[in-house]
Structure formats: structure tokens, C-alpha cells
Amino acid sequence: xxxxxxxxxxxxxxxxxxxxxxxxxxxxxxxxxxxxxxxxxxxxxxxxxxxxxxxxxxxxxxxxxxxxxxxxxxxxxxxxxxxxxxxxxxxxxxxxxxxxxxxxxxxxxxx
Amino acid sequence: xxxxxxxxxxxxxxxxxxxxxxxxxxxxxxxxxxxxxxxxxxxxxxxxxxxxxxxxxxxxxxxxxxxxxxxxxxxxxxxxxxxxxxxxxxxxxxxxxxxxxxxxxxxxxxxxxxx
Numbered sequence: 546x547x548x549x550x551x552x553x554x555x556x557x558x559x560x561x562x563x564x565x566x567x568x569x570x571x572x573x574x575x576x577x578x579x580x581x582x583x584x585x586x587x588x589x590x591x592x593x594x595x596x597x598x599x600x601x602x603x604x605x606x607x608x609x610x611x612x613x614x615x616x617x618x619x620x621x622x623x624x625x626x627x628x629x630x631x632x633x634x635x636x637x638x639x640x641x642x643x644x645x646x647x648x649x650x651x652x653x654x655x656x
Numbered sequence: 657x658x659x660x661x662x663x664x665x666x667x668x669x670x671x672x673x674x675x676x677x678x679x680x681x682x683x684x685x686x687x688x689x690x691x692x693x694x695x696x697x698x699x700x701x702x703x704x705x706x707x708x709x710x711x712x713x714x715x716x717x718x719x720x721x722x723x724x725x726x727x728x729x730x731x732x733x734x735x736x737x738x739x740x741x742x743x744x745x746x747x748x749x750x751x752x753x754x755x756x757x758x759x760x761x762x763x764x765x766x767x768x769x770x771x
Contacts, residue, residue, distance in 0.1 A: 577758075579759075587764070587765075588746055588762035588763060588764055588765055589699065589746070589762050590762065591759045591760070594759075630697070632699070636758075643701060643704070643712055644701065644760065646698070646699040646700070648696065648697055648698050649697055
């Protein structure tokens with residue numbers, strides 16, 4: 546089983562749609578969780594951290610279910626500029642900054 | 657001002673050559689990383705240095721040797737390049753690797769092609 550698994554997509558959605566990405570992780574000792582965004586031929590950038598209670602940042606909502614080892618990202622009212630690959634990232638507990646990246650889910654928002 | 661910079665941006669070379677990639681960060685961070693993103697877009701950590709000391713060394717061929725002359729720089733030297741080394745190499749930095757909500761800042765990447 547891969548350490549961090551994501552549906553690779555692509556997800557092709559119209560502007561204004563709501564889209565949800567899911568991610569599962571295998572290491573139950575994982576302590577921190579993130580969503581990074583990577584535009585085509587660019588570097589990954591932090592989108593948001595994921596907290597146990599769930600958190601929201603504008604149109605973006607992240608949820609964590611530790612029991613199921615499952616992370617989600619919801620994007621509401623999607624914009625053309627949301628087109629990118631979304632990387633689910635897990636920090637292994639106790640390790641010095643060791644981030645485990647999923648392969649990413651590609652989102653394409655069309656007019 | 658570029659926070660994490662890498663040179664070169666593109667590197668095309670022949671099999672068997674030795675090459676280096678340089679990374680510099682001006683964020684004042686203590687920790688720097690090298691990642692490899694292969695053709696399948698899978699991003700995997702290779703090395704991490706904290707204050708010039710190696711703290712993460714994943715299973716990477718010993719042809720790859722990182723060097724950190726100071727905490728703002730982390731260079732990657734690759735000996736005897738192979739076809740499978742073709743990938744995008746990202747440098748990253750973070751303030752403190754032991755902070756659980758630690759954000760990592762990535763450089764623009766170096767696209768290495770081995771012919």
C-alpha cells in the first residue's frame with residue numbers, strides 16, 4: 546500500500562462547480578497534514594494545513610479523519626485559476642521535517 | 657526577491673558526466689531539503705540538512721552527494737549520471753523541521769535531462 550494515495554484525476558469541472566479531492570495515508574503515526582498546490586512546470590506551494598477539527602480558508606475546506614486515515618479538500622465556486630495539481634502531504638510523526646507527498650490530483654476548471 | 661533559488665534551471669548532459677545543482681535561500685531558515693520529482697510526477701525527499709548537518713538521508717544512490725557550506729546553501733552533486741536520474745530536482749527550506757505545522761518553501765526546480 547502506498548504511503549499517501551490520491552485519485553490522480555484529471556477532474557474536469559466547469560467554473561463555479563464544487564469539487565472534492567480525497568486522500569488516504571497508511572502511517573497511523575502521522576502527525577501533520579497539508580494540501581500543497583503545484584501549477585504546471587512550477588514548484589509546489591502550501592495551500593493549507595489540515596487540522597483535526599477541520600478548517601476553512603475562503604473557498605477551500607480541509608477535513609481530517611484520523612480514524613479512517615483520510616483527508617479531504619473541498620473547493621467551492623471553482624475558478625479558472627484553481628486549475629493545478631493538488632498534492633496531499635503527510636508529515637511522519639517524530640521525523641525531522643520528513644514530508645510524504647501523494648502523487649497529486651489534477652484539476653482542470655473550464656469556462 | 658527570490659526566496660529559494662536554484663541554478664541551473666535546465667541541465668542537459670550525457671550519461672556518465674558529473675554535474676552540480678546549487679540552491680540558496682534568503683529566508684533565514686535553518687533547514688534545507690532536496691526532492692526529486694520523476695516523470696510520473698511523484699515528489700520524493702532525498703536529503704535534509706539542519707544548520708549544515710545532515711538529518712534525513714533517504715535511500716538514494718551514493719552517486720548523489722549533498723553539500724551544505726552554510727545554512728543558506730545546499731548544493732547537490734551527482735556523479736556518473738544515469739538515464740534514470742532524469743527528473744526535476746527541487747530544493748526547499750523551512751524554519752524548523754520539528755515544528756509540526758512547518759511550511760516548506762520550494763525553489764523553482766532544476767529540470768535535469770540525461771541523454
